[in-house]
Amino acid sequence: MNAMLPVPVILPLFTGIIVFLFRRSQRWQERISLFSLAVNLAVALSLLNATAGGEMFFHRMGLWPFPYGIILAADRLTGTMLTLAAAIVGACVVFAEGYLSKNERREVFHPLIHFQLMGIQGAFLTGDLFNLFVFFEVMLMSTYALLSFYYNLDQLEMSFKYTCLNLIASTLFLVGVSFVYAQAGTVNMADLSVKIRELGPNPLMLLTAFVFLFVFAMKAALFPMHLWLPSAHSISPTHLGAILAGVLVKVGIYAIIRCATLIFPQPFESLQPVLTVMALTTIVWGALGTLPQQSLKRILAYSTINQLGYIAFGISLLSPLGMTAAVFYIVSHALLKSSMLLGAGLTQKLTGTVNLDEMGGMMQKAPFASTFLLVGFMSLSGIPPLNGFFSKFFLLQAGFTQGAYLVTGLVVLMSLVSLYYNFTTYQRMAWGTGGGEAGTAPVSMYASVGFLASFAVIFGLGVPWVYEWSQLVAAQITRPELYIAAMRNAL
Amino acid sequence: MIWLLSITIGFLVATGAYLVMQRRLLQVILGFSLMSHAANVMIVSSGWVGDGFTPIVRKYSDVDPASYVDPLPQAMVLTAIVISFAVTAFLLVLALNVYKRIETDDMDQVRRLKG
Numbered sequence: 001m002n003a004m005l006p007v008p009v010i011l012p013l014f015t016g017i018i019v020f021l022f023r024r025s026q027r028w029q030e031r032i033s034l035f036s037l038a039v040n041l042a043v044a045l046s047l048l049n050a051t052a053g054g055e056m057f058f059h060r061m062g063l064w065p066f067p068y069g070i071i072l073a074a075d076r077l078t079g080t081m082l083t084l085a086a087a088i089v090g091a092c093v094v095f096a097e098g099y100l101s102k103n104e105r106r107e108v109f110h111p112l113i114h115f116q117l118m119g120i121q122g123a124f125l126t127g128d129l130f131n132l133f134v135f136f137e138v139m140l141m142s143t144y145a146l147l148s149f150y151y152n153l154d155q156l157e158m159s160f161k162y163t164c165l166n167l168i169a170s171t172l173f174l175v176g177v178s179f180v181y182a183q184a185g186t187v188n189m190a191d192l193s194v195k196i197r198e199l200g201p202n203p204l205m206l207l208t209a210f211v212f213l214f215v216f217a218m219k220a221a222l223f224p225m226h227l228w229l230p231s232a233h234s235i236s237p238t239h240l241g242a243i244l245a246g247v248l249v250k251v252g253i254y255a256i257i258r259c260a261t262l263i264f265p266q267p268f269e270s271l272q273p274v275l276t277v278m279a280l281t282t283i284v285w286g287a288l289g290t291l292p293q294q295s296l297k298r299i300l301a302y303s304t305i306n307q308l309g310y311i312a313f314g315i316s317l318l319s320p321l322g323m324t325a326a327v328f329y330i331v332s333h334a335l336l337k338s339s340m341l342l343g344a345g346l347t348q349k350l351t352g353t354v355n356l357d358e359m360g361g362m363m364q365k366a367p368f369a370s371t372f373l374l375v376g377f378m379s380l381s382g383i384p385p386l387n388g389f390f391s392k393f394f395l396l397q398a399g400f401t402q403g404a405y406l407v408t409g410l411v412v413l414m415s416l417v418s419l420y421y422n423f424t425t426y427q428r429m430a431w432g433t434g435g436g437e438a439g440t441a442p443v444s445m446y447a448s449v450g451f452l453a454s455f456a457v458i459f460g461l462g463v464p465w466v467y468e469w470s471q472l473v474a475a476q477i478t479r480p481e482l483y484i485a486a487m488r489n490a491l
Numbered sequence: 492m493i494w495l496l497s498i499t500i501g502f503l504v505a506t507g508a509y510l511v512m513q514r515r516l517l518q519v520i521l522g523f524s525l526m527s528h529a530a531n532v533m534i535v536s537s538g539w540v541g542d543g544f545t546p547i548v549r550k551y552s553d554v555d556p557a558s559y560v561d562p563l564p565q566a567m568v569l570t571a572i573v574i575s576f577a578v579t580a581f582l583l584v585l586a587l588n589v590y591k592r593i594e595t596d597d598m599d600q601v602r603r604l605k606g
Contacts, residue, residue: 068563130567137574144581153592157601160516160585167523167578174530174571181564182537 001050002490005059005072007043008082008121011036016114023107030097033110037090040117044086048079054476056486058127066491067191073127075483076473077327081124081254084331088246088338089117091448095342096239098442099349108145116142116243123251127487129180129187129263132255133173136219140166143248147236158231165228169218176211179204190487193262193480201266209267212259213275219252222312223281226305230289233301234354238345241297245304246338250330253311257326260315262480268318275316280410282309287417290425296344296354299425300337303380306418307333313411314395317402323474325394328467332379332387332459339452340376343369346445347429350438356428363430365438368446370430372453379456381422382415387459387466394467496536503529516586516596520579527575531568538564 015036022029050057051074061070074082093113100109119139126132144166148159181187183204184195196205218225229249233241260268260275268275286306293299311333314326346369347362348354362370379388392415399408459466476482503525510522538561546562548554590596 130570134570134574137578141574141577141581144578148585148588151588153589153601156585156589156592160582160589160601163578163582163585164519164523167527167575167582170574170578171523171527171530174527175533177567178530178533178537178564181534185561187563187567 001047002057002059004043004047005057005074005125006061008040008047008086008125009072009118011040011043012114012118012121016111016118019114020107020111023111029107029110033093033114034090036114037086037093040121041083041086041090044079044082044121047074048083050074051076051079052472054472056483056490058487058490060491066488067186067188070131071127071188071487071491072125073189073483073487074125076469076476077254077257078124080327080331080469080473081250082121084250084334085117085120085124085247088334088452089113089120089243091452092239092242092246092338092342094444095242095345095448096237098445099237099239099345109149112142112146113243116146120247120251124254127189129189129192130177131187133170133177136173136251137170139248139251140170143240143244146240147232149237149240154235158228158235162228162232165218165225169215169225172211173215176208176215179208179211183208189258189263190480190484193265193484196264197266201270205264206267206270209259209264209271210274212264213256213268213271216252216255216259217278220249220256220312221252221282221305221308222278223285223309224278226282226285226308229305230298230301233304233341234295234297238297238341238348241301242338242341242345245300245341246334249304249308250334253308253315253326253330256312257315257323257477260318261323261477262483265480272316272318275312276407279309279312279316280407282306282312283411283414284309287414287421290418290421294355294357296347296356296359296425296429297341299356299421300340300344303418303421304337306414307337307380310392310395310411313407314398317398317404319398319402320471320474320478321398321401323478324467324470325391325398327473328394328470329391331466331470332391332456335452335455335459336376336379336388339449339456340373340380342445342449342452343373343376346441346449347373349441349445352439356425359429360432361430362438369449372449374426374430375453375456377422377426379460381419385460386456387463388456390460390463390467394470492541493536493539496532496539500529500532500536503532514598516589516598516601519598520582520586523582524575524579527571527579531571531575534564534568534571538562 019029019033057074059072116139119135122135144159144163148155184192186192221229283306286302286309289302290299311326311329314322350366379386382389382392396408507522507526510518540560543560546559
């Protein structure tokens with residue numbers, strides 16, 4: 001299994017190149033791309049299965065001795081995130097096949113999506129802080145290009161803003177790496193964890209941890225750095241919006257979890273109030289931001305910000321219970337929100353609009369798309385048999401158990417706001433009468449939306465298993481000594 | 492010598508920050524480019540050893556590793572330079588396309604999106 005670790009990085013890389021060579025033949029491009037995504041999902045699932053027993057896997061790139069070279073590492077969290085990424089990106093590519101019309105720059109779409117997948121999966125696998133930066137840049141570079149996909153003025157402006165914001169974050173990431181290297185003399189995550197513990201608490205290390213929190217909060221769209229997200233969701237092509245909401249922001253969250261549990265556990269205890277305040281403002285801002293919106297995609301974007309706040313709140317509790325709730329939330333939100341954004345894209349394909357005022361009567365015009373969205377909205381607002389209810393329930397349970405009554409109370413209040421906006425949105429969209437007729441969409445689009453939406457029900461009914469798995473993940477990541485010992489033994 | 496590096500980093504960040512706050516797209520891009528150079532110099536300086544030798548060693552046994560400059564940050568900074576080069580090139584392409592569409596590179600004329 002150790003030798004399989006580079007596959008999720010190398011496979012998308014070579015597929016991207018091969019697919020680019022096949023750009024003249026659309027049929028072969030599609031076939032190769034989808035086949036590679038299927039293999040990728042199978043590899044991710046086998047990694048998930050292999051890590052289930054608590055074993056960890058390590059692979060030295062270039063066979064350099066332990067703390068110097070780049071190390072790929074896989075534990076339960078990595079396996080979970082890889083499977084999520086493989087499944088969501090796969091569904092989004094299937095969706096895009098139907099969404100893009102014949103001559104819409106397909107020849108660059110497939111290569112870019114594979115390079116993006118390479119960056120995402122590399123970021124989940126790497127055990128090296130500087131290598132994390134490199135994979136972030138691989139991922140972002142293709143995202144910049146995919147964001148300006150149609151080259152219209154809105155997309156150019158949005159892509160420019162997104163690139164500039166992420167350039168600031170990347171520059172600060174490098175500054176953070178130089179702080180870390182000057183103090184600890186290593187960039188290997190496990191080695192860093194040991195060295196930082198030995199150095200003990202000091203102001204410079206606190207500053208370093210804060211720099212990294214800022215950088216990853218930019219990717220995860222937490223409060224002061226969330227401004228890029230609504231435009232990026234609503235203006236980019238739908239399938240990219242779904243990848244953004246489902247996977248890319250989760251990469252930021254994943255990096256925050258790694259920092260808080262493995263690399264900087266002690267400095268993060270001092271930063272806990274900062275993270276809590278960020279999480280709460282994100283929740284409030286996201287919930288209130290939905291109220292004046294007219295576009296279905298923008299409502300979903302603000303709802304994403306709101307939900308990311310909940311996840312960050314779970315992490316900010318810095319306990320196994322909070323981490324369990326956060327992991328559960330990540331898994332259910334990634335699948336749910338990407339299904340909803342694809343559902344919005346399906347509606348756009350059928351009716352040509354995402355403006356709620358122009359919709360109305362979608363339940364009659366497009367029953368399948370509306371049903372998928374209904375499941376999504378019900379889950380988002382926390383109606384019991386669906387997974388959205390349980391993710392909020394476990395979060396509140398963790399908050400109240402740790403005695404954070406005031407903060408958790410605010411979280412309850414904001415979920416009432418989200419209940420309100422979810423229902424008014426769905427009401428405006430689906431009921432009543434609206435003009436116009438719905439067009440048709442390929443079956444593959446329905447299938448990919450239905451595939452992702454079905455997890456809202458599956459995870460809702462199978463909640464004991466998913467919760468048990470989240471507990472296992474949290475039990476492993478909240479004990480960094482396991483990770484360090486496993487890496488020392490393996491290498 | 493470390494003070495010279497510190498002054499260089501400070502100067503690069505200050506110039507970059509000034510340029511980023513300008514209205515023209517090209518100046519903004521150059522500003523970001525300068526700031527990423529500052530970060531690169533910072534990484535190089537994190538492996539700094541006063542009066543250190545160039546880290547080229549023929550035989551490891553008869554040298555004192557502490558008297559050499561750390562080579563790892565220099566390897567890392569090469570990667571970082573290439574990445575910032577690529578991102579700058581991409582930003583220039585975006586700016587060029589914006590200019591082609593609206594015949595100006597004034598930031599205030601481009602701004603259409605809100606929130």
